[in-house]
Amino acid sequence: MRSLSDMLADSKIFANREVLSPHFTPHKLIFREKQINDIEKSLAPSLKGDRGRNLFVYGKTGAGKTSCIKYVIEEVKGIPNTRARISYINCRIYNSRFRVLNKIIGDHMPTYAKRGYGAVDLYEKLTSWIEEDNKILVAVLDEVDLVKDLDDLIYTLTRINSDIKAGGVTLIGISNKVSFKDELDPRSLSTLYETELVFAPYYATELYAILKDRVSAGFKKDVVEDEVLHFIAATSAKEGGDARFSLKILTKAGELAEEKENPKVTMKEAQEAAKLAENEIVYDVISTLPEHQKIVLYAVAMLTQSGGSYKKLTDGVDTYLFSGEVYHRYKSLTEGVHKEAKSERWYRKYLSELEMQGLIASYESGKGIRGHTKLIKLLYPPKKMCDLLEKEIFGKGTEEPVPEKEAE
Ligand SMILES: Nc1ncnc2c1ncn2[C@@H]1O[C@H](COP(=O)(O)OP(=O)(O)O)[C@@H](O)[C@H]1O
Ligand SMILES: [Mg+2]
Missing domain, CATH: 1.10.10.10 (Winged helix-like DNA-binding domain superfamily/Winged helix DNA-binding domain)
Structure with a gap:
């Protein structure tokens, strides 16, 4: 057993836990230059004040979709004098039309959002806010398949475009569900899929490079051996090329090594961690099933x-x-x-x-x-x-x- 003072002491394994967290957005996304460029291209008209084409981004979990979108959103924040206003919406949390509208209003008109208006009020408020100086609202709907009344949401957001004379709404939908297309109402489908962008799962070699990069920031020097990284990369490639899964195994392996007071992360911890991580992933999958x-x-x-x-x-x-x-x-x-x-x-x-x-x-x-x-x-x-x-x-x-x- 480790004492509390031991636990509070500096870790011998980790250098920076933050960069290993699933919420961390890396500053550099290797192997995704093309996808980032495609997202930028699709946003360019909105940044110039025109309503661009809607974009649909899909690919398996852990393919880097959320990270790439967030990366581009950060870039856009640095652009001065644009009429584009971006809302990033995690539909796992904001999973109905009402919640999404409320979130968008909250992002841009925080004092209005808290007052408990109904959907019609929110719609009118949003419309007049867009119209007042020809804004382009870019609504990024991440894990959009989890919205319960999605057809209504898409209809509402795109109706704004026909209700107003100036400005507009551009949608970016993201989904981990590759078969999502088959479930959509044909009208929503043709709206959302004006352009599409696929994220292929990562290969083992790519996962290895992603891990290697993160290890150098997240772990103390020489704590994680290459063999361990190759094993984790190969295991995750087999499981569908999921970078989040890779990072989860890596972090867990580090935690196990720390618990055992090992000076290094060995294959033993990596194998144990792979089993634990798999259970967690399955749980996540199950809990989001309809x-x-x-x-x-x-x-x-x-x-x-x-x-x-x-x-x-x-x-x-x-x-x-x-x-x-x-x-x-x-x-x-x-x-x-x-x-x-x-x-x-x-x-x-x-x-x-x-x-x-x-x-x-x-x-x-x-x-x-x-x-x-x-x-x-x-x-x-x-x-x-x-x-x-x-x-x-x-x-x-x-x-x-x-x-x-x-x-x-
Ligand atoms: N190309 C990459 N380079 C570095 N890290 C990546 C890359 N792609 C994904 N990751 C990491 O993997 C995790 C999962 O990626 P994420 O963007 O959430 O995938 P998705 O949204 O497709 O499920 C993120 O925490 C991110 O840190
Ligand atoms: Mg995601």
Whole structure:
């Protein structure tokens, strides 16, 4: 056990914890010059006072989207005499049209925002603020797929452009969900996707360079060996090229070394850290799934976990479930939470979404097994999944924030 005075003493491992935090925006984003340049190009008209084309940015988690956007926003802040006003909105927090409008107003008219107006007042206030001196509002909607009434939000924000004579609104939408396009209403789609920019996952060599760079700022000299960085980079490349995941493993490995009072971060800590980080990431993924997908996943986890009367296939190592039986369980679970089950068409969409997230795998059974059916395999330990999902599905409801005034 380390004493309190030990813990407060200077770390032998870390030099600067801040640069390892997930909220830290690096001053230099390697391998993303082109993307940064594309974002700048797309913002240029707005900076000159014209309404530019809307931009949609997408790519997997940890591909550097948020960091690049924030980097460009910082750059823009240094430009004098521009009519552009930027709002960066994290839609994980501001997840409804009302909240987004309120956030934008709060960014630019802080005294007005606190007064508890309804959506119509906010809309009118925003419109007249834009119009008064031909401003261009650039609304950056990060993780835009998490907005509950997204079609309404996009409609409202773009309607400003037809309601006013001067100035305008330009949208930059960002999503970690590569399949997001398929879910959008065609009108929202054509609005948001006027131009698009893809962030590919990082390769192991790129992750290695990103880590190397961060180690030199975040850790004491010679504490982290190259072998450790190669291992973390390779592990994260396999997990989808996620730089955040890499940094998480690195930080955890450092913490483990510190706990053990090791002078160095070794492969042992890196391997342990990789396991811990993976669990956390899965938790993040699960907690942002739409409710019906959570219930489908819960059905998969329950059936995998229980011996039960359900027939399943096993090859001695893995368990495979019949898609029809999972649907059946999903339906009874929805009743339990007083929700209406979605049709099988939706259910199949949910399955492919869960598969894209790497939570399940599915296989066509081929002929012979009940004609032709889909088989489903859970990719994480069922017990853990069940516990997590139980909390998510049944434990939460009461934590929903109190609805705000949302007059039309
Ligand atoms: N090119 C890069 N150079 C340095 N650090 C990066 C780079 N790309 C991502 N990161 C780091 O990885 C983390 C995740 O990146 P982020 O921009 O949040 O990804 P996304 O928004 O695509 O999920 C950030 O904390 C950032 O520090
Ligand atoms: Mg992001």
